[in-house]
Amino acid sequence: MKLCRIKTENGVLPAAVDQGGKLRDLSAHISDIAPETTSPEALKTLSKIEIASLPEITGTYAPILSDVRRLLCIGLNYTDHAEEMNLPIPEFPILFMKACPVTGANDPIIIPKGSEKTDWEVEMGIIIGSRAQHVTEDDAMDHVAGYCVVNDVSERTFQLEMGGQWMKGKSCDSFAPVGPWFVTSDEVPDPQVLDLYLDVNGERRQTGTTARMIFSIAQIVSFVSRFVTLVPGDIIATGTPPGVGVGMKPQKFLKAGDVVTLGITGLGDQQQEAIPFSG
Structure with missing residues (x-):
């Protein structure tokens, strides 16, 4: 998966990039791309989502995690x-x-x-x-x-x-x-x-x-x-x-x-x- 965070009119939203390069809204599944999202369990859960079926969103790139610890x-x-x-x-x-x-x-x-x-x-x-x-x-x-x-x-x-x-x-x-x-x-x-x-x-x-x-x-x-x-x-x-x-x-x-x-x-x-x- 290619995960990201996108600055939109509705705030920063979690997103994934589909096979065609379009940004898809993940907010119905997770609230943010956070340190916890990097765990094997969280990534396994996300991998089961049909990314292409999610709503398309537009915006600019925010930092890739809500909190980069170091x-x-x-x-x-x-x-x-x-x-x-x-x-x-x-x-x-x-x-x-x-x-x-x-x-x-x-x-x-x-x-x-x-x-x-x-x-x-x-x-x-x-x-x-x-x-x-x-x-x-x-x-x-x-x-x-x-x-x-x-x-x-x-x-x-x-x-x-x-x-x-x-x-x-x-x-x-x-x-x-x-x-x-x-x-x-x-x-x-x-x-x-x-x-x-x-x-x-x-x-x-x-x-x-x-x-x-x-x-x-x-x-x-x-x-x-x-x-x-x-x-x-x-x-x-x-x-x-x-x-x-x-x-x-x-x-x-x-x-x-x-x-x-x-x-x-x-x-x-x-x-x-x-x-x-x-x-």
């Missing part, structure tokens, strides 16, 4: 991205967090006050569906409910040039567009063969494949669960392929008015306009 991230997880950054291949996954609220797939990116280096990063997100603590790699995929597209927007001056840890360059308002869909794991038989892309103003900046990940989905879930007890509603962004602005020569960054378009095979596409900070 947005954890893996850094430098593509061999070719580590190479463009002139950094060694990590021995262990580099783990950090984004502390900003998740936004909808097509909501704007706000250029932070004082920013000169707002950057883009297309990534595949793992949606956790059941509690995971000290799980093995063999069992890790049992805890994955599905996948999504994440734009790990980053301010490189804040992240890399002002001391301390990365979180301050990763957590500005609007820096976590997620979606458009929560694609259940049964729709993605092999998450390690998906193509990723990202364009700025129609110019291709990132092209990659999850086959170039240093650490696989199973390795990431197992590793993170050693230190953080993962719960339903957690999302893990799994790293970005090459082509980020900070890695270009000369470097390029977002400015107000730029339009970012990105997507992953089978997981949907996003589009955000960069707008200036006000307030």
Whole structure:
């Protein structure tokens, strides 16, 4: 299934995408797409619904879950991205967090006050569906409910040039567009063969494949669960392929008015306009 939340005149409604790409209203069956919806039992119940028979709805994409408990991230997880950054291949996954609220797939990116280096990063997100603590790699995929597209927007001056840890360059308002869909794991038989892309103003900046990940989905879930007890509603962004602005020569960054378009095979596409900070 492809599940989502849609902003309508009647508020945010739960929805599913049918085989023809139309949005179908799930509100007669569930009140929202919430962390509890990611459980195996809830997804099994939803899978029995005849999606094409539901009413069609229109609107814009809201965040894919009513409450994303935590947005954890893996850094430098593509061999070719580590190479463009002139950094060694990590021995262990580099783990950090984004502390900003998740936004909808097509909501704007706000250029932070004082920013000169707002950057883009297309990534595949793992949606956790059941509690995971000290799980093995063999069992890790049992805890994955599905996948999504994440734009790990980053301010490189804040992240890399002002001391301390990365979180301050990763957590500005609007820096976590997620979606458009929560694609259940049964729709993605092999998450390690998906193509990723990202364009700025129609110019291709990132092209990659999850086959170039240093650490696989199973390795990431197992590793993170050693230190953080993962719960339903957690999302893990799994790293970005090459082509980020900070890695270009000369470097390029977002400015107000730029339009970012990105997507992953089978997981949907996003589009955000960069707008200036006000307030």
